[in-house]
Amino acid sequence: MPDTRGSIHGQWSSRFVFILAAVGSAVGLGNIWKFPYITGENGGGAFVLVYLVCIALIGVPIMMAEILIGRRGRQSPINTMRVLVADEQANPAWRWLGWLGVVTGFLILSYYSVIAGWALAYVFRAGAGLFTGADADSVSTLFGALLGSPESMLAWHTIFMVMTMVVVARGVRGGLEKAVTLLMPALFVLLVLLVFYAMYQGAFARGVEFLFNADFSKVFQHCESLESGGPASCRFTGEPLLIALGHAFFTLSLGMGAIMVYGSYMPGNASIARATLIIVAADTVAALLAGLAIFPIVFANGLEPAAGPGLIFQTLPIAFGSMPGGRLFGTLFFVLLTFAAWTSAISLIEPAVAWLVENRGIARVPAAIAVGVLAWVLGIGSVLSFNLWSGESFQLFGKTWFDLMDYLTANILLPLGGLFIALFAGWVMSRAASRGELRMGDRRGYRTWRFLVRYVSPWLVVIVFLNAIGLI
Numbered sequence: 001m002p003d004t005r006g007s008i009h010g011q012w013s014s015r016f017v018f019i020l021a022a023v024g025s026a027v028g029l030g031n032i033w034k035f036p037y038i039t040g041e042n043g044g045g046a047f048v049l050v051y052l053v054c055i056a057l058i059g060v061p062i063m064m065a066e067i068l069i070g071r072r073g074r075q076s077p078i079n080t081m082r083v084l085v086a087d088e089q090a091n092p093a094w095r096w097l098g099w100l101g102v103v104t105g106f107l108i109l110s111y112y113s114v115i116a117g118w119a120l121a122y123v124f125r126a127g128a129g130l131f132t133g134a135d136a137d138s139v140s141t142l143f144g145a146l147l148g149s150p151e152s153m154l155a156w157h158t159i160f161m162v163m164t165m166v167v168v169a170r171g172v173r174g175g176l177e178k179a180v181t182l183l184m185p186a187l188f189v190l191l192v193l194l195v196f197y198a199m200y201q202g203a204f205a206r207g208v209e210f211l212f213n214a215d216f217s218k219v220f221q222h223c224e225s226l227e228s229g230g231p232a233s234c235r236f237t238g239e240p241l242l243i244a245l246g247h248a249f250f251t252l253s254l255g256m257g258a259i260m261v262y263g264s265y266m267p268g269n270a271s272i273a274r275a276t277l278i279i280v281a282a283d284t285v286a287a288l289l290a291g292l293a294i295f296p297i298v299f300a301n302g303l304e305p306a307a308g309p310g311l312i313f314q315t316l317p318i319a320f321g322s323m324p325g326g327r328l329f330g331t332l333f334f335v336l337l338t339f340a341a342w343t344s345a346i347s348l349i350e351p352a353v354a355w356l357v358e359n360r361g362i363a364r365v366p367a368a369i370a371v372g373v374l375a376w377v378l379g380i381g382s383v384l385s386f387n388l389w390s391g392e393s394f395q396l397f398g399k400t401w402f403d404l405m406d407y408l409t410a411n412i413l414l415p416l417g418g419l420f421i422a423l424f425a426g427w428v429m430s431r432a433a434s435r436g437e438l439r440m441g442d443r444r445g446y447r448t449w450r451f452l453v454r455y456v457s458p459w460l461v462v463i464v465f466l467n468a469i470g471l472i
């Protein structure tokens, strides 16, 4: 019955727009801010390889599963799960999967908006020429000044959250489509330009080696910088595996219903398999380009690859400060980074907003405000994590509020959500249902997908979990 349902929220105007919107969701802070610093903290090349394996064996099949579930249900993840549970006469407990996604989205958005606020702040710093002639020290002082001021971080966090609420309030087509179409190609062009800069001005060979030379003794080594710019302390642990797995989910926006809700607005005739491959390829290329732009500058300036969440804010300004046209490019870069974060944040909030509209009969505007304000309040904890609450007395399990939110969502809740999505699509949905929705002419393609989603992806997630808690 796939095409008999329609979404009350509207539909993307074409399959191309669906792909752009999904790439807009996938490509964000995860690629440009997070991927380089977690790669730096987890030893480089071997970590990248594990991450790529996770993308291929877990990311691709689960993304297909998420899109197909969304398009079949054509509602917010919570209601989609309700409808599909009824269709398949499955255990009602599966309905919790939709709720898990909505809660995870909230938690991610709360800290995502804080980091996006940094990008926004940097638009104005770059525009004011503050990086001109800057070296590693002055850039790090400038970054420290932002982190040390809860007021200004809170202000940027607020502005970004309002931006997110405004777009979501305007609905699926109202503005978002146009923004994504214009901005995503521009972001890619700028990333390539920065890679060229790194090629000529940075320690490119060392950067490439760090990123692609897989030294497996290092994948079990997790390093943390002692203080900004200080030497890193490293220890051996299975944690990098879990971080690579979690990041595969985070960067592809999987495991929380964002891609599911976008799938629910997808035209019925578009190929889910083809769209998935394009989205995954674009996302991976964006992350690798970011790594190639950043590590050569890190090494050329004697910076620490394990500098943590501040990595790109302490490396790229040095490049912008010395390159011809750096003021313009720097400003543009942070504008585009903000837009990349924006198109992702929208997908974090959309599942909850769609649900409020469907179930509570609330209009989009108040629904977007309600969800945004709640995530904003939660985000204050992340703002304070970098200053007033950074001390040990405010930490839980040795982590600040920000670290805890990041760890809990990316490394636990998203993989858990993804695991259940795979199990639902692979074991609960009938073959006729998944096959009908995927519409894969190619029988071998369908069989490969079903095999991966039933046996490979879930097991890999379980194994990495067990490893992380020390059971294997």
Ligand code: PFF
Pocket: 025, 026, 027, 028, 029, 030, 031, 105, 108, 249, 250, 251, 252, 253, 254, 256, 257, 258, 259, 344, 345, 347, 348
């Ligand atoms: N994929 C986004 C990024 O890489 O920045 C983050 C994200 C968006 C995660 C939406 C999860 C999500 F549902």
